[in-house]
Amino acid sequence: MKILAFDIGGTEIKYALCDESFNLTEKKSIPTNAHEGGKRIIERVIEIIKSCDGIDRVGISTAGQVDGVKGEIVFATDTIPGYTGVKIKELVQKETGIPTAVENDVNSAALGEAIFGAGRGEKSFICLTYGTGIGGAIYLDGKLFTGNSFSAGEFGHIVTHQGGRKCTCGGEGCYEAYASTTALVNDVNEKLGLSLNGREIFERFDDPEIKAVIDLWIDEIVTGLKSLVYIFNPSLIVAGGGIMNEEYITKEINARLQSQLMNSFKKLRVVKAQMGNDANKLGAAYLASKL
Ligand SMILES: [Zn+2]
Structure with missing residues (x-):
C-alpha cells in the first residue's frame, strides 16, 4: 500500500x-x-x-x-x-x-508516538507538547480520546494560577502562560533584563540566575502534570517540543513528580517524544x- x-x-x-x-x-x-x-x-x-x-x-x-x-x-x-x-x-x-x-x-x-515511538506497547498515555503554547492529546485503551467536540486534551488551558496571567484563550492563569517555552523565555528575559531565545537560555545554563528561573519554570510544568496524573493515572507521559531535548528538564520532572505524588501514582515515567x-x-x- x-x-x-x-x-x-x-x-x-x-x-x-x-x-x-x-x-x-x-x-x-x-x-x-x-x-x-x-x-x-x-x-x-x-x-x-x-x-x-x-x-x-x-x-x-x-x-x-x-x-x-x-x-x-x-x-x-x-x-x-x-x-x-x-x-x-x-x-x-x-x-x-x-x-x-x-x-x-x-x-x-500522539498516534505516531503510540504506534511507532515513545508510546509503543502502552495501552494508555498522555502527550503534551511544550512550545509557543502547550498542546495535548489523550490516548486511552488503544485509541485517541477526542471528546464531545473533538477538543479533548487542551492541557495548555487548565488553570494552575487562579486570577493569574492573561492567556491567549481569553482566560487567566492558564498552564501554558506559566509552563510553555514562551513563558520560560519571557520569564528569563523579564527577570534578568536579557533578550535570549530558548536555545541561548540553555547555553547559559551554568549561570545560577538563569538556572534559578529554569527551576521555577520546571516547578510550573510539574504543577500541571500532577493534576493530569491524578486524573488519568497514566503509566507514561510523552513530552514533546524542541525544549525537551534538554535532558535536565525530563530528569527533573521525573524526580519532582516522584517526590510529590501519592504513592499509588508513582508508577509513572515522563519521557521525551521520539518521532520528532x-x-x-x-x-x-x-x-x-x-x-
Ligand atoms: Zn488559556
Missing part, C-alpha cells in the same frame, strides 16, 4: 510517501501561504496528490480542531483564515477518488492505512 502523508501547519505543508512498513520517503515541504486561505491550501494539497502516481490512501495531519469522522475543520484560529468549516476529506476524495483520513496535528503526533517531525505524518498515515 502506498500512502501519501501530509502535515499541514501554519507556515509549512510537509509531505512524504509512506510504504506498508511505514517508512517515510521523498520528504518534501512547501510554504503554507496561510494568507491565501484554507480552501486554497487544500486545492494545493489536491494538486500534489494528483501529481503522484499509484497512491492508495491519503493521510492528513492538520492544524485546527478536526472532526476525524467527517474529516473536516471544526474550528481554526486566524493563523489559517477561512479554514473553519473546510471539508477536507470530502474535497480530496471527490477530486482524487482516493480514501483519505484527516486528524488534528497534536492527535496525529515525522510523528504527525506517521500518525496520519496510520489512520489512512486503517480505512
